[in-house]
Each structure stands twice: as structure tokens, then as C-alpha cells.
Amino acid sequence: MTLLALDRIGHAFFGRTVIERICLTVGPGEIVSLIGPSGSGKSTIAHVAAGLLEPREGAVRRAYRRHAMVFQDPRLLPWATAAQNIALPLRLACVPPRDRAARVQEAAARAGLLPEDLDKYPSELSGGMRQRTAIARALAPDPDFIYFDEPFTALDVALKRRMQDLLIAAAATTAGAGARFAALFITHDLMEAIRISHRILVLDAEGRGIAGERRVEGTPGHRADAMVFALWQGYLGADPLFAHVHDIDERRRP
Numbered sequence: 588m589t590l591l592a593l594d595r596i597g598h599a600f601f602g603r604t605v606i607e608r609i610c611l612t613v614g615p616g617e618i619v620s621l622i623g624p625s626g627s628g629k630s631t632i633a634h635v636a637a638g639l640l641e642p643r644e645g646a647v648r649r650a651y652r653r654h655a656m657v658f659q660d661p662r663l664l665p666w667a668t669a670a671q672n673i674a675l676p677l678r679l680a681c682v683p684p685r686d687r688a689a690r691v692q693e694a695a696a697r698a699g700l701l702p703e704d705l706d707k708y709p710s711e712l713s714g715g716m717r718q719r720t721a722i723a724r725a726l727a728p729d730p731d732f733i734y735f736d737e738p739f740t741a742l743d744v745a746l747k748r749r750m751q752d753l754l755i756a757a758a759a760t761t762a763g764a765g766a767r768f769a770a771l772f773i774t775h776d777l778m779e780a781i782r783i784s785h786r787i788l789v790l791d792a793e794g795r796g797i798a799g800e801r802r803v804e805g806t807p808g809h810r811a812d813a814m815v816f817a818l819w820q821g822y823l824g825a826d827p828l829f830a831h832v833h834d835i836d837e838r839r840r841p
């Protein structure tokens with residue numbers, strides 16, 4: 588079964604082609620990273636997949652129930668508390684007010700927010716807490732698919748790691764039930780992709796399709812750091828698929 592399928596997607600801005608022949612699939616419970624250099628069209632692909640942009644070519648099939656999105660910028664309403672921000676999608680989905688508080692608390696707990704943080708305004712929260720709030724807001728309507736567009740890029744290394752672990756835990760469920768959500772995770776950080784994903788898709792250097800993919804050994808959250816590091820070294824040092832990932836100069840793109 589496939590929750591998301593892109594079939595030969597192409598898109599152009601003002602007549603300039605930015606993506607072409609993009610084919611990808613994401614299955615239930617899968618975290619799939621899409622990696623590529625800056626300007627290679629990763630966000631454009633996520634926007635097309637989520638229905639924010641109509642592609643010029645190709646077809647998108649969505650078989651999931653409900654999706655959410657998390658961006659690099661948390662995009663919180665500054666005049667609303669963390670709890671009110673998290674409740675926003677519940678209000679939009681007409682969830683009765685009596686049910687909202689419990690769902691906000693559950694989502695906040697999954698995102699690692701403390702009860703006392705919920706009454707704070709975004710300006711009173713640190714960058715990491717703001718991003719946790721954005722993640723809680725995404726989790727609140729219980730989506731079975733989440734688009735992440737470089738959500739941790741602006742965070743420092745230790746915080747980034749904690750947020751990756753949080754995402755892995757939030758996606759998985761307890762007691763043998765299926766995963767709670769599948770995800771398309773946009774990043775330019777190969778180490779991050781190896782830590783959190785089941786599969787990594789690599790964009791062609793010129794955005795002309797997916798150059799290839801690698802299924803990452805093991806399960807997210809159960810890979811030892813030494814293994815993650817060894818895979819990262821192997822991919823960058825010896826795997827031609829990743830040769831362009833860190834050394835392309837986006838200013839040379841046509």
C-alpha cells in the first residue's frame with residue numbers, strides 16, 4: 588500500500604523548470620528523507636505533494652487520511668499562547684471545545700513540552716520550544732502523514748538530535764500497533780537523514796528526477812551512533828549517489 592505517490596512530477600516558476608520527472612512513493616509508517624543541495628527543488632516537491640502547488644506535469648496520489656506540515660520557521664501566531672497555537676487545527680477541524688484540551692495536552696506531551704509552557708506566548712519560548720510547539724500543532728489532529736521541510740536546520744547540534752529523537756518516537760507507537768504517521772522529510776543533512784529515515788531519496792544535482800535511493804539498515808531510533816557515522820562515511824566517501832550532495836554550488840544552476 589502507498590500513502591503518497593508522485594508520478595513524473597514537473598514544475599516551473601516563471602518558465603524556468605525547477606523539477607522534472609520526480610517519481611517517489613511513501614508507504615504507511617515509512618519515514619522517507621529527500622536530500623539534495625540547496626535550490627535543487629526539495630521544497631517545491633513537498634509543496635506539490637501536499638497540494639500547496641499545482642504541478643505543471645505529472646500526477647499526485649494521496650491515500651492518507653490527513654496530513655500536517657512542519658517548516659523550518661515554526662510559523663506560530665504571536666498573539667496566541669502555545670496551547671492556543673496547538674489547538675488551532677482542532678478548531679479549524681471543528682473538534683468540540685470539550686475535547687480540545689485533552690488533545691492539546693497529549694500532543695504537547697508527545698512533543699516534549701511541559702504543562703507550564705502551554706500558557707506562554709511564542710516570544711516567551713526559546714527557538715527549540717517554538718519548534719516543539721509547531722510539532723505539537725502538527726500532531727494534534729492525529730495526522731497519518733506529515734511533511735517536514737528542514738524543520739531542524741536552524742537548531743544547534745544537541746537540540747537537533749533531541750528533536751530527531753522526538754520525531755522518531757512520535758512516529759512510532761506502543762505495543763505492536765502500526766506507526767502513527769508516515770513522513771516525507773526534506774533535509775540537506777545526510778547524517779540527519781540516516782538517523783531518522785527508513786529510506787533516503789537523493790535528488791539529481793540539477794533537479795532532473797530522483798537520482799537514486801538507499802534503504803537505511805536497521806530501524807530509526809535503534810541505530811547506534813557508530814553505525815550512523817559509519818553509514819555517513821560510507822555514503823559520502825564511496826557511494827557515487829551522494830557525490831554531489833555536499834559540493835554543488837547552487838549559484839551555478841541555470
Ligand SMILES: Nc1ncnc2c1ncn2[C@@H]1O[C@H](COP(=O)(O)OP(=O)(O)OP(=O)(O)O)[C@@H](O)[C@H]1O
Pocket residue numbers: 600601605623624625626627628629630631632775
Ligand atoms: N515561488 C517561487 N517563485 C519563483 N522561484 C521559486 C519559487 N519557489 C522556489 N523557487 C525557485 O525554485 C528553485 C527550487 O527551490 P526550492 O526551494 O524548491 O529548493 P530547495 O532544494 O528546497 O532549496 P533549499 O534547500 O535552499 O531550501 C530555486 O531556484 C528557487 O529559487
